Amino acid sequence: MKKWLVILTLVMVSIVLSGCASTAKVEEAPAPVRPVVIGAEGIPQPEWVYKTVSTQDVHYETGYGKMSDKQNSIKRATVEAKNKIAAWVSTQVKEVVVTYVNDAGSGDNRQALDAMEVISQQVAEATLSGVTTEEIWVDADNGVWVLCTIPIANIQKSFEPAAEAVAEAFVESEAAEAANAKMKDAFANLLKGAN
Numbered sequence: 001m002k003k004w005l006v007i008l009t010l011v012m013v014s015i016v017l018s019g020c021a022s023t024a025k026v027e028e029a030p031a032p033v034r035p036v037v038i039g040a041e042g043i044p045q046p047e048w049v050y051k052t053v054s055t056q057d058v059h060y061e062t063g064y065g066k067m068s069d070k071q072n073s074i075k076r077a078t079v080e081a082k083n084k085i086a087a088w089v090s091t092q093v094k095e096v097v098v099t100y101v102n103d104a105g106s107g108d109n110r111q112a113l114d115a116m117e118v119i120s121q122q123v124a125e126a127t128l129s130g131v132t133t134e135e136i137w138v139d140a141d142n143g144v145w146v147l148c149t150i151p152i153a154n155i156q157k158s159f160e161p162a163a164e165a166v167a168e169a170f171v172e173s174e175a176a177e178a179a180n181a182k183m184k185d186a187f188a189n190l191l192k193g194a195n
Helices: 002-022 070-104 107-130 152-169 174-193
Strands: 058-065 132-138 144-151
Touching (some): 058 070, 107 144
């Protein structure tokens, strides 16, 4: 009987210990720590150099340049950031044109659609005047990073005259009015989702 009591006790202890072991909380591995990178001027690398910055009211782009001196590097980096903004604006406008063509395009209205493409390119160039350089960081190799911004409102303001010019190019009809309304809605939706 003593033997059975010892065996029963050992079984109960092993069940309790195995139960405790299975409910032990496993600690999660800590997130990897990003090493601090110090630039040539002793300033740590800002997040915007390696991480995309985004807000609803402003579009951000970065640029990099490494030239013979700091001023030329800043100019080169700013040009790269502006090119990225121009490409972004152009892409957004082209999406509006594609939506517009899909909704209202026909052989009779082709001339007006061509005018829209030309105006769209002008809008992309005009909005670059609102680009601002927000921050500059020099890396350890004396390469320069810039963070440039453009307010979404600038793009909207520049697009409105173009949209009106295209709307006037169409012959007045219910189909043209519906297409113009769809074009403006598509542009508004693009700006909401562009950030």
